[in-house]
Amino acid sequence: MADRVLRGMSIGANSLESEQGVVFVERMQVKYECICQNVFTVPMATDAEPPATWECARCGEAAILVGASEPEPESIAKPQRTHWDMLCERRTEEELEALLEEQLKLLRSGKLRADTRYRQSA
Template structure:
């Protein structure tokens, strides 16, 4: 008993049977990036796109550049910042003193000390 399925005999996720007859691939050009460990990474990009300056190396994770003789250096790791460090970036010492004085005045007023 025929099922009438047009996709009988193919598996899920498979591509077209003859892709060259149905579409023409976009023009591409290969671009090679080099990391500090001299790992080459070749990426195919569209012909009308300017290549990015850096590309992460899939082998070591470091950034790679277009110049094999002068690859970009290792990125600098930012240290962990606490909440207080972020607050100190946003506020000066004078602002902090003013906010503290205001909070203490409100607290003393609620307690009836003033």
């Protein structure tokens, strides 16, 4: 049985097309320097604009493009509004306390059930 097994791991792994007649895009080597003093190059297409920062493979920090000015700090994003924030925009704490007391009364009296709609449709 062992003599009938297909051998070789490269079946289908290599392309059968030749590189004849293929025009490769022109490339440039872009140099980056990390804070850990690691200097490395990244190949890019000549018509591509290199980013100001690139992740260093050695330490994972952001490496800066050599010969470029300091990158602009990213704008501070507004904190995401939570459900509580939006609720506080619509109701005061006194209204929320009143709603809570009303729902607790219904719960304690046994009138709250999972299969019942409590809001009146307008």
